[in-house]
Amino acid sequence: MAANVNRVVLVGNLTRDPELRHTPSGTPVCSLRIAVNSRRKDETGQWVDKPNYFSITVWGQQGENCAQYLSKGRPVAIDGRLDWREWETQDGAKREAVEVVAETVQFLGSRGDGEGGSSYVPAGAGGAAADADFPSPASDDDIPF
Template sequence: MSLRNSVSLLGYTGKEVEIVNFENGGLKATVSLATHDHYTNAKGEKIEETQWHSLVAFGKTAEIFQKYVIKGKEIAINGKLTYRSYEDKDGVKRYITEIRVEELVLLGGK
């Protein structure tokens, strides 16, 4: 994995993994991942922020997601940041930022 475009995250999945089977036998897995950050604001109050990330995996990594990752599962991932765009049904251009997972570590119980 190149360090020029490298993302490492530790968090909890926010939904069940969605699987797409391609005609050529390939597999794609998508899931959201929540990461949390804590800080103290100027008033001395402890603030927790949650950030949501869109993950996508292909091939063997997608198979692991399909078999072992459920909603609420704690995971660690390494991957790279990707961007893509598409036109919705109304002709409006939409942009998507995803993390393409190259390595997955299952954490926590079960």
């Protein structure tokens, strides 16, 4: 009997600042957008990076930590699952989206150079992340996109 597997692991850079909101019941939910490059040869035979963009949803305390400590350009590692959603807009149009629901988010980079160190924030982490020494965000001048 085959088992179903829905697992996604991505490492990339945030393309915009995190957006934190709350459900009507008060649960925090953070939206991230990351770019992950794929290397391939172009028509001239040169290797080039092609960016792929992913929407990430981070729930609870982990989402609050992402909103507080992450910013555009920061490298992150995401471990989660794919989730397919559909909804209807106010004008009646049907919409669909596939997003990654993060189970863990690892903050990559270090103060100063944006690479090297990391800070792991598991799903449901309480106040431990608030006491951690997270790297400062990279400036917009350091972002290659």
